[in-house]
Amino acid sequence: MVREFLKHWSPRVETPDTLRQAGAIPYAIVEGRLAILLVTSRRSGKWIFPKGAVESGMTAWESAALEAIEEAGVSGEIDPNAVGSYRASIGNDGVTLVDVDLFPLKVTQQHDSWLEQNERMRHWVTLSEAHRLLADRSMARLANRLHAHLGMAVSQ
Secondary structure, three states: OHHHHHHHHOOOOOOOOOOOEEEEEEEEEEOOEEEEEEEEOOOOOOEEOOEEEOOOOOOHHHHHHHHHHHHHOEEEEEOOOOOEEEEEEEOOOOOEEEEEEEEEEEEEEEOOOOOOOOOOOEEEEEHHHHHHHEOOHHHHHHHHHHHHHOHHHHHO
């Protein structure tokens, strides 16, 4: 209960850069509608976006694109502007909270094999399905933000 309260207490955690993480929202526009790719987490099996630590010598968005390749087996055009961030717990105890910056990734290639294919599932969803499946309401709000950001492209 306390952890849930703390997750939503502040819109941003002042996470040291060494602990800040980056993630991707892999997406495609299919017949004028937004499709989003989700993956399962290794620890709990909940639906999330690919994410991880910012790699040394890489920008946050480059690290996000790398996570999408490793965890979801997709690559494409990464936007260097984050749609926002959400708070996640890391580590086995789940006590340490970090901010995860999410970057839009327009998927141009879906690979048949990828690094974590035996550890995760991937699933393309509509925005409404994302709301039902995402483990964290903050991630669903960021999916909405991506939809709004892409508004013109999606409505055409």
